[in-house]
Amino acid sequence: MSHNENTQGLLSELRQQTGQNAARCYQCGKCSAGCPMAQEMSLRPHDIMRAIASGHEQRLFEGDSIWLCLTCETCTARCPNECDPARVIDFLREKALAKNPKKAPRPIRAFHKAFIRQIRTHGRVYEMGLIADYKLSGGALFQDVSAAPGMMARGKLALMPSTIDGIADVRRIVDACLAKSHGDHGEEA
Amino acid sequence: MSRIGVFVCHCGENIARTVDTAAVAQECGKLPGVIHSVDYKYMCSDPGQLMVKQAIAEHKLTGVVVAACSPHMHEKTFRRATAGAGLNPFLCEMANVREHCSWIHESRTAATEKAIDATRMIVEKVKRNAPLSPIHIPVTRRALVIGGGIAGIQAALDIADGGREVVLVEKEPSIGGHMSQLSETFPTLDCSQCILTPRMVEAFQHPRIKLYTYSEVESVDGYIGNFKVTIRKKARSVDEANCNGCGACQAVCPNKKIPSEFDAGLGKRSAIYVPFPQAVPNIPVIDRERCSYFRAKAKGSTKVVCGKCAEACGKGAVHFDQQDTLVTEDVGAIVVATGYRLYDIGKDQDSELLKGYGEYGYGTVPDVIDGMQFERLASASGPTAGKILRPSDGKEPTSVVFLQCIGSRDPSKGIEYCSKICCMYVAKHTMLYKHKVHHGQATVFYMDIRAAGKGYDEFTRRAIEEDGARYVRGRVSRLYRDGEVIKILGFDTLSGEPIEMDADMVVLATAMRPQAGMAELAQKLSVSYDKHGFINEAHPKLRPVETNTAGVFVAGACQSPRDIPDSVAMASATASKILGLLSNEQLEREPTVARVDESTCSACFHCERVCAYGAVEHKDIRDRSGNLVRVVASVNKGVCQGCGTCLATCPSKSLELDGFTDAQIHAAIMAF
Numbered sequence: 085m086s087h088n089e090n091t092q093g094l095l096s097e098l099r100q101q102t103g104q105n106a107a108r109c110y111q112c113g114k115c116s117a118g119c120p121m122a123q124e125m126s127l128r129p130h131d132i133m134r135a136i137a138s139g140h141e142q143r144l145f146e147g148d149s150i151w152l153c154l155t156c157e158t159c160t161a162r163c164p165n166e167c168d169p170a171r172v173i174d175f176l177r178e179k180a181l182a183k184n185p186k187k188a189p190r191p192i193r194a195f196h197k198a199f200i201r202q203i204r205t206h207g208r209v210y211e212m213g214l215i216a217d218y219k220l221s222g223g224a225l226f227q228d229v230s231a232a233p234g235m236m237a238r239g240k241l242a243l244m245p246s247t248i249d250g251i252a253d254v255r256r257i258v259d260a261c262l263a264k265s266h267g268d269h270g271e272e273a
Numbered sequence: 274m275s276r277i278g279v280f281v282c283h284c285g286e287n288i289a290r291t292v293d294t295a296a297v298a299q300e301c302g303k304l305p306g307v308i309h310s311v312d313y314k315y316m317c318s319d320p321g322q323l324m325v326k327q328a329i330a331e332h333k334l335t336g337v338v339v340a341a342c343s344p345h346m347h348e349k350t351f352r353r354a355t356a357g358a359g360l361n362p363f364l365c366e367m368a369n370v371r372e373h374c375s376w377i378h379e380s381r382t383a384a385t386e387k388a389i390d391a392t393r394m395i396v397e398k399v400k401r402n403a404p405l406s407p408i409h410i411p412v413t414r415r416a417l418v419i420g421g422g423i424a425g426i427q428a429a430l431d432i433a434d435g436g437r438e439v440v441l442v443e444k445e446p447s448i449g450g451h452m453s454q455l456s457e458t459f460p461t462l463d464c465s466q467c468i469l470t471p472r473m474v475e476a477f478q479h480p481r482i483k484l485y486t487y488s489e490v491e492s493v494d495g496y497i498g499n500f501k502v503t504i505r506k507k508a509r510s511v512d513e514a515n516c517n518g519c520g521a522c523q524a525v526c527p528n529k530k531i532p533s534e535f536d537a538g539l540g541k542r543s544a545i546y547v548p549f550p551q552a553v554p555n556i557p558v559i560d561r562e563r564c565s566y567f568r569a570k571a572k573g574s575t576k577v578v579c580g581k582c583a584e585a586c587g588k589g590a591v592h593f594d595q596q597d598t599l600v601t602e603d604v605g606a607i608v609v610a611t612g613y614r615l616y617d618i619g620k621d622q623d624s625e626l627l628k629g630y631g632e633y634g635y636g637t638v639p640d641v642i643d644g645m646q647f648e649r650l651a652s653a654s655g656p657t658a659g660k661i662l663r664p665s666d667g668k669e670p671t672s673v674v675f676l677q678c679i680g681s682r683d684p685s686k687g688i689e690y691c692s693k694i695c696c697m698y699v700a701k702h703t704m705l706y707k708h709k710v711h712h713g714q715a716t717v718f719y720m721d722i723r724a725a726g727k728g729y730d731e732f733t734r735r736a737i738e739e740d741g742a743r744y745v746r747g748r749v750s751r752l753y754r755d756g757e758v759i760k761i762l763g764f765d766t767l768s769g770e771p772i773e774m775d776a777d778m779v780v781l782a783t784a785m786r787p788q789a790g791m792a793e794l795a796q797k798l799s800v801s802y803d804k805h806g807f808i809n810e811a812h813p814k815l816r817p818v819e820t821n822t823a824g825v826f827v828a829g830a831c832q833s834p835r836d837i838p839d840s841v842a843m844a845s846a847t848a849s850k851i852l853g854l855l856s857n858e859q860l861e862r863e864p865t866v867a868r869v870d871e872s873t874c875s876a877c878f879h880c881e882r883v884c885a886y887g888a889v890e891h892k893d894i895r896d897r898s899g900n901l902v903r904v905v906a907s908v909n910k911g912v913c914q915g916c917g918t919c920l921a922t923c924p925s926k927s928l929e930l931d932g933f934t935d936a937q938i939h940a941a942i943m944a945f
């Protein structure tokens with residue numbers, strides 16, 4: 085593995101686009117310790133920071149790790165040295181999609197699209213609609229159904245959608261973003 | 274008849290929890306000769322001390338026994354209280370019923386019994402104590418500082434500014450030490466010469482500092498307050514009084530290809546030379562091993578092969594026939610400030626363990642250099658005028674790899690300690706490099722980044738975060754030359770990946786070791802040193818600048834690896850200790866020293882041979898008309914540390930240790 089290639093490339097690109105300095109990460113691991121998805125990821129948040137700082141670019145885009153991130157931002161909230169791993173991962177996803185729009189694993193892509201469609205339709209997430217949309221496009225129809233009664237009972241699943249005021253503005257924003265991303269990576273929402 | 278008072282301390286709960294202090298007081302009260310025995314919560318408190326004083330007055334005590342903590346803690350306290358009540362302080366002793374009883378035992382009955390035993394023993398001893406009075410020795414109120422690095426200079430300036438004369442001895446032709454070689458200094462990146470040279474000049478011009486450069490300490494006699502030091506002034510071959518430092522001699526010297534020590538071998542100097550332009554004093558010296566004149570002479574030639582320097586000197590200051598001279602100086606205190614040297618991993622080693630690192634190619638791969646060489650490259654006064662150029666071809670390296678812990682933390686090389694400063698100077702080097710070669714990439718292989726200190730961690734983070742130094746956690750296993758580049762084989766332990774990379778230049782952060790010849794110097798001074806040769810301090814926490822020999826102090830990197838701020842702080846601490854010592858015309862010392870019974874001494878001088886402090890002297894006994902009758906041993910009270918080794922070895926039992934006589938110790942043992 086050569087250490088000379090490209091480090092500065094990705095590091096400085098990240099810095100230019102997001103203001104994030106991956107070299108700040110001193111590998112304490114607190115981000116990964118708090119990450120709810122760490123057990124599922126082959127590269128955990130601190131590994132991702134390290135890989136950028138040391139130029140292991142390929143590893144970053146190899147597995148599912150950057151797509152598994154929920155953007156809950158626990159990592160960012162916990163970081164003692166003011167890094168923002170969530171933002172860094174977002175940057176990596178943007179970069180991955182720019183290279184190859186089909187890069188994200190299919191179910192994850194399906195979920196993201198369903199999510200955006202919910203926002204565009206209601207201005208907020210209507211869970212039932214999101215689930216239905218995601219399951220239809222993702223295929224796995226009956227996965228996790230057993231969780232439904234419990235969620236209903238706790239009032240986490242509303243039966244009817246409610247649409248926010250100013251939905252027109254939200255649609256304009258979403259459409260503008262989609263148009264831009266069409267331009268950038270020609271992807272359908 | 275003795276009238277002893279016993280005072281048993283509870284030490285809050287410390288003693289009373291495990292020892293029945295009331296029972297101890299009661300039992301000891303029954304001992305013959307004890308006429309007063311009490312217990313109290315805190316004997317060392319003011320009321321506690323008052324109890325002692327009042328009892329002495331009231332009961333006309335002839336001895337005091339305090340059963341409490343270790344005498345290390347409070348012997349002074351109670352002896353002062355005793356003296357305050359008009360009793361000789363050496364008639365007061367402590368029985369240790371805390372460290373020796375309550376803290377180490379669980380059974381209350383057993384601990385109480387042991388406390389009673391311990392106290393009874395001391396009671397029996399105190400019955401036989403004799404009043405002693407402190408020893409007074411005169412003080413020569415001047416100091417000697419050995420080593421003219423930043424530590425020695427600082428100590429000398431502080432002592433001289435404090436009003437005492439200082440003799441500063443430096444073995445090199447100039448003072449300044451390693452700091453004079455540095456480019457910029459962490460953590461502020463200020464120019465080393467700029468902050469050092471004013472101090473050098475100040476030391477040179479100070480009316481109370483007598484400077485001997487190109488000189489070494491030959492021998493040391495005497496003891497605290499009264500040292501007699503012989504200094505060897507090596508022959509400079511240049512008359513210091515006449516030379517005006519014009520430099521004409523150096524200009525004409527035909528032998529200009531000698532690797533300069535100051536430039537860590539990267540630059541050249543002549544055979545007659547001043548190590549660097551700001552040298553203090555600015556007086557050249559002839560390197561006799563390299564000078565053609567002296568080489569021809571050493572080979573037995575009678576022909577004068579060269580003499581250009583002497584001819585060029587308008588002052589007639591070059592003296593080929595100058596000899597070493599010995600001078601003696603009387604001083605009252607000595608500072609050892611001889612600094613460090615770097616572990617030269619390539620060449621011959623002075624011990625089997627330090628066998629060097631073949632795998633790092635030092636000395637064989639030309640662009641593998643050490644930290645001090647990098648300092649010289651980065652220094653405006655250096656061989657490249659401050660440009661970072663690699664030695665092999667003078668090209669600017671675009672990738673420089675720094676390897677930390679070369680020698681340090683490596684027990685297989687016999688150096689298990691951390692050299693402490695390398696993490697900081699490597700971070701500094703990456704910055705200096707980046708500031709000069711903007712497109713260059715600095716990579717550091719490290720094990721841990723140890724940057725504790727004010728502004729230090731921030732400094733290393735800045736190197737990484739702002740100046741783009743790439744830090745890889747792991748050691749390099751091997752490097753080798755591959756055409757134009759150096760191939761590095763390492764491992765990144767944070768990402769778990771082996772690394773193979775190319776570098777144009779490699780800088781090794783080699784371990785800091787004590788100066789050569791430390792063992793000999795330490796033996797001359799009777800100070801102890803650790804297995805590496807670093808001078809030992811008297812106590813690692815509470816007496817960090819004293820050595821185990823009274824009157825000899827230590828400052829700077831000769832005690833352990835230290836940076837400039839630490840060395841300066843230590844030097845100032847040493848100076849304040851010395852100023853305290855020299856503020857007295859006389860010294861007071863504990864009178865617990867050995868004494869010779871001259872009537873029985875058979876002059877075998879076993880005692881002299883075993884004395885670690887050189888305290889035993891020969892004394893002539895003469896009759897009234899001055900004829901020598903015989904010679905006996907005599908103990909110099911200024912030097913004796915009261916260790917008692919001489920007593921044990923004396924075949925005729927002619928030695929006694931005041932305060933610990935055989936009779937006292939015997940009585941104590943028999944009381945058990």
Ligand SMILES: Cc1cc2nc3c(=O)[nH]c(=O)nc-3n(C[C@H](O)[C@H](O)[C@H](O)COP(=O)(O)OP(=O)(O)OC[C@H]3O[C@@H](n4cnc5c(N)ncnc54)[C@H](O)[C@@H]3O)c2cc1C
Nearest residue numbers: 420422423424444450451458459612613644829830836837
């Ligand atoms: C590559 C490198 C970079 C560094 N950079 C920094 C930095 O940026 N900032 C910082 O704070 N520190 C730095 N340091 C550390 C700094 O060099 C030391 O802290 C400092 O020089 C210690 O001063 P000293 O007076 O104790 O020892 P020295 O500088 O070693 O001085 C000792 C003096 O004693 C003399 N001497 C030795 N033996 C005898 C003898 N028997 N008789 C008479 N004289 C004797 C020597 O010739 C020398 O002049 C660096 C060190 C290295 C190796």
